[in-house]
Amino acid sequence: xxxxxxxxxxxxxxxxxxxxxxxxxxxxxxAPDACAEALxxxxxxxxxxxxxxxxxxxxxxxxxxDIMKRIPHASHYVSAWVLADGSEFYSDAKExxxxxxxxxxxxxxxxxxADVACVVARVFGGTLLGKGGLMRAYTKAASDALDxxxxxxxxxxxxxxxxxxxxxxxxxxxxxxxxxxxxxGADFTDTVKLHLVVPADSAEALVERMREFTNxxxxxxxxxxxxxxxxxxxxxxxx
Numbered sequence: 568x569x570x571x572x573x574x575x576x577x578x579x580x581x582x583x584x585x586x587x588x589x590x591x592x593x594x595x596x597x598a599p600d601a602c603a604e605a606l607x608x609x610x611x612x613x614x615x616x617x618x619x620x621x622x623x624x625x626x627x628x629x630x631x632x633d634i635m636k637r638i639p640h641a642s643h644y645v646s647a648w649v650l651a652d653g654s655e656f657y658s659d660a661k662e663x664x665x666x667x668x669x670x671x672x673x674x675x676x677x678x679x680x681a682d683v684a685c686v687v688a689r690v691f692g693g694t695l696l697g698k699g700g701l702m703r704a705y706t707k708a709a710s711d712a713l714d715x716x717x718x719x720x721x722x723x724x725x726x727x728x729x730x731x732x733x734x735x736x737x738x739x740x741x742x743x744x745x746x747x748x749x750x751x752g753a754d755f756t757d758t759v760k761l762h763l764v765v766p767a768d769s770a771e772a773l774v775e776r777m778r779e780f781t782n783x784x785x786x787x788x789x790x791x792x793x794x795x796x797x798x799x800x801x802x803x804x805x806x
Contacts, residue, residue, distance in 0.1 A: 593722040593766075594651055594681045596620055598796060605711030609704050611692025615641070616708030618675075618685045618716050621648055624656065627684035634686045641688035645705060647672035648684040651721075662689075666701035674709040680718070685709050719796045725770035726751075726790030729761045729777050736761075739780065746776050749797060764795050 597603065599620040607614045617634055621627040627648040635644055645667040647657035655676070657668030671685050687708045696704060727748070731739060736759045743750050748765040765773045770789065777785040 593720060595679055595718055595799070596651075596682045596721050596796075597680065598717040598719045601717040603712045603716035605708060605715060607704060607708040607711060609692075609696060609700060610694040612694065612696065612704065613690040613692065614704050614708035615688040615690070616685065616710075616712035617687075618683060618709070618712040620682055621684035622650065622682050624648070624650070624654070627656070630684050631686050634688055638688040638690070640690060642691040643667065643689040645671055645687045645689070646684065647675060647709075649675045649681050651681040662701060662705075663698055666698050667705045670702050670706040671709040674706055674713055678713055680713070682721070683713075685712065687712075718799060720799055721794055721796055723767040723792065724764050724795035724797065725767045725792050727763045727765060727770055727773055727777075728788045728790055729763060729774075730758050730786040731761065731777075731781055732784060733759055735759075735781055735784070739777070742776075742780065746773055748773055749795075762790070764793075764797070766797070767792060 597618060597620040601620070603618045605616040607616065615634075615638055617630075619630050621630060627646070631644060631646045635641070643660045643662055645658065645660045645662065647655070647668050649655045649672070655672060657672040659666065659668040662668075667687070671687055675683050675685055687705050689704075729739075736753070739761065740750060743763065746765075747769055748763045751762045751764050753762065754760040763773065774787045777787055
C-alpha cells in the first residue's frame with residue numbers, strides 16, 4: 568500500500584526565517600517528501616505504522632485523517648507527534664490508557680526527531696493482547712516505521728553563489744559533498760555560477776576552500792539564510 572505525506576505537507580527544501588535565524592536550532596526530522604510505513608502482526612491483529620514530516624498540529628491531524636481513509640477498516644488510529652517548537656501530543660484512540668499513544672510518542676522522542684507525526688492503525692484480529700502486548704505492538708509498529716524513514720538534518724543554512732570557469736565545474740561538483748555543501752543548481756553563461764547550500768557556521772570555510780581549490784579564480788557571494796534540509800552525515804562503521 569502506497570504511503571504519501573498528508574496533502575497539507577508540501578515538499579520544500581527551504582523555509583525562510585529572515586528575522587529569527589538566531590533562534591533556530593538544528594534538529595533531525597523526516598524528509599518532507601517522504602513517508603515511512605511498516606506492518607507488525609501479533610495474534611492476527613495487524614498494526615500499520617506510518618511516519619511523516621509535519622510542522623504543525625494541523626498537518627499532523629490531516630495526516631491521521633489520511634490514514635483513516637487509507638485503512639477504513641481499522642479499529643483504532645493511534646497518533647502522536649513532536650514539533651520543533653517543543654510541543655508534543657499523543658492519543659490512545661480508546662485503547663487502554665498508556666498502552667498506545669505514549670509508546671508511539673516515546674518512539675519519536677527516543678530517536679530525537681522533531682516535526683514528525685506517527686500514526687499506527689490497528690486492525691483487530693479477534694484476540695485481546697493485554698496491556699503489555701498492546702504496548703509492545705504499538706512500540707514495534709511505530710519504531711519500525713521510524714527506522715525505515717528517510718531522515719535529514721534541518722539546520723540554519725547559508726546560500727553561497729560561486730562563479731567559476733567552465734573547466735572547474737566538474738572537478739568542483741566532485742568535491743562539494745566532501746566540503747559539507749549541497750549543490751542546488753547552476754547557471755551556465757560564459758562562466759558557471761554554482762548555487763550551494765551549507766550550514767551557516769561553515770559558509771566562510773566553504774568560500775575559503777573554493778578559493779584555494781580554484782587558485783582564487785572563484786568569485787563567491789553570500790545569498791539568503793534559511794532553515795534547510797541537508798543529508799545526515801554518513802557514519803563510519805569502521806570506527
